[in-house]
Amino acid sequence: MGEPLSVTVLPGKRPRKHEATLTVYAGVPGLIPIGEMIRSSSAEANVRVHTEMLARQQTARKVLAQGACVTHSYCDPDHSGGNRHLLRPGMEQSLVDLEARTIRGMAVVDIDRLTRLSSVLERFCAIYEANEDAWRKGKEDQLFWYCTDGEVDLRTEAGRDEARTRVMVAKREREQGAKRQRRRHAVLREMGTLVGPRAFGHTTAGELIPEEADAIRLLADAVDMGQKVAPVVRALADKGFVGRDGRPFTHRRVQVILTSARIVGLRVDGTTDDGIARDDQDEPIRGNQPAIIKMDQWLRIKARYAEASHSEAKRKYLGSGSFICTCGTVMGAGWKKSRNTYRYSCLGRGDSCGSNSLHGPWADAAIELLVELALEQDAPEVAEPEPWPEADQLARIETRRSDAKARRDAGELDAETWLDQDLALAEVVGGLRRSQRAWLKAHPLAPAGPANRALRERWRSGNEDQRRSVVRDLFRGFIVAPAVPGASVSERLTPVPR
Numbered sequence: 001m002g003e004p005l006s007v008t009v010l011p012g013k014r015p016r017k018h019e020a021t022l023t024v025y026a027g028v029p030g031l032i033p034i035g036e037m038i039r040s041s042s043a044e045a046n047v048r049v050h051t052e053m054l055a056r057q058q059t060a061r062k063v064l065a066q067g068a069c070v071t072h073s074y075c076d077p078d079h080s081g082g083n084r085h086l087l088r089p090g091m092e093q094s095l096v097d098l099e100a101r102t103i104r105g106m107a108v109v110d111i112d113r114l115t116r117l118s119s120v121l122e123r124f125c126a127i128y129e130a131n132e133d134a135w136r137k138g139k140e141d142q143l144f145w146y147c148t149d150g151e152v153d154l155r156t157e158a159g160r161d162e163a164r165t166r167v168m169v170a171k172r173e174r175e176q177g178a179k180r181q182r183r184r185h186a187v188l189r190e191m192g193t194l195v196g197p198r199a200f201g202h203t204t205a206g207e208l209i210p211e212e213a214d215a216i217r218l219l220a221d222a223v224d225m226g227q228k229v230a231p232v233v234r235a236l237a238d239k240g241f242v243g244r245d246g247r248p249f250t251h252r253r254v255q256v257i258l259t260s261a262r263i264v265g266l267r268v269d270g271t272t273d274d275g276i277a278r279d280d281q282d283e284p285i286r287g288n289q290p291a292i293i294k295m296d297q298w299l300r301i302k303a304r305y306a307e308a309s310h311s312e313a314k315r316k317y318l319g320s321g322s323f324i325c326t327c328g329t330v331m332g333a334g335w336k337k338s339r340n341t342y343r344y345s346c347l348g349r350g351d352s353c354g355s356n357s358l359h360g361p362w363a364d365a366a367i368e369l370l371v372e373l374a375l376e377q378d379a380p381e382v383a384e385p386e387p388w389p390e391a392d393q394l395a396r397i398e399t400r401r402s403d404a405k406a407r408r409d410a411g412e413l414d415a416e417t418w419l420d421q422d423l424a425l426a427e428v429v430g431g432l433r434r435s436q437r438a439w440l441k442a443h444p445l446a447p448a449g450p451a452n453r454a455l456r457e458r459w460r461s462g463n464e465d466q467r468r469s470v471v472r473d474l475f476r477g478f479i480v481a482p483a484v485p486g487a488s489v490s491e492r493l494t495p496v497p498r
């Protein structure tokens, strides 16, 4: 097959972990271009993929011997062929391409690789049936077909029937398998036997296990009150409450237990945002297990974990949490795929302006420079920074600017007049900022708090968290002026020392 010409991601109804793709290979003159259906991309390395690759190679050799070559490879990694509720973008695309004769046939290792649904099989059959008709009348060449099992052949009526039978038999077997499994579990449950991994605090039948429920309440109280979880986990481990590996609960395990809707007596659905199963009216469904903690506490705990993960995700870069937009919002950091870099930006939520952003690496470089400057000064341990004499003037102009912007937004000022004014004011602001920086250099920053030596050590430790903490110890933040043509990133920053 050689190197692919292109790989296209086929959008599905919902985003999935592994996207459906179409890989196109160069055709060979004289050979019939055909499509194949695969389940996993070659990027995944496991036994299943390996077996599949071998099967594909074998198929490729067989079809080559029959005058065809695979030019289109359709892959639906996260879509089981048997689920009628899942759209299979790869399979749908193959139908489109086959209909358009972009490909002139299909090669499948096994019919259930093509589909496990009779309805889908019929769509393929219809195309082949129409082609058979046209071919017999001499209007079109016959479409190509290859299946490892020679009896399954969509080009002939007998072969199509064989395919239908296979799909139906496979479906019945799957249903019976699932039914057997359900029956076995039900019987085991009635006998009080555990089926599968049991959730902490409840039996599989949904009965409360009092001592485990108590442990959950202890953990819940600790998290709810913002206390450390580790001592509670250790105390529980001493009492014999440990994970399946015999070790104390990990923080992750505690989080999983405490954020599960199971412990407030609701039915769990891992596919929803809040993990709660809901009925048609969007009402949470009661589980058959009793609640262990109260709903309000559970919601607070969920919020705490959400907040923690939020701030963790936000504090990734050196300037995370330190850049303050002129509108007063702390700017967030985010990766910008299109620019292949990260940016700090005003998020535009609530009252924030949402129209101010900074090139991430440049902004961090500017902070580094300011920190280095501050660390060079052998300042006394505690000192009040001297106020910059022109601070009032800058504040007045900033107020005038935002007033003018508000009047423009309210329609009291036409856009052109406003822009003229604003550009003039921006120039004045730029001049003031320059004089402010010159003044700050002449009047060294005097950090309050830890001595510079300790700060320097932390700064040079190379540890990102430590470096960020130095920035925060030295500066309350950096006020970021909106971008003005010609202004560099560092010119837009006004450091606010501690």
Ligand SMILES: [Zn+2]
Pocket (backbone or CB within 6 Å): 325, 326, 327, 328, 329, 346, 347, 352, 353, 354, 355, 356
């Ligand atoms: Zn803003």
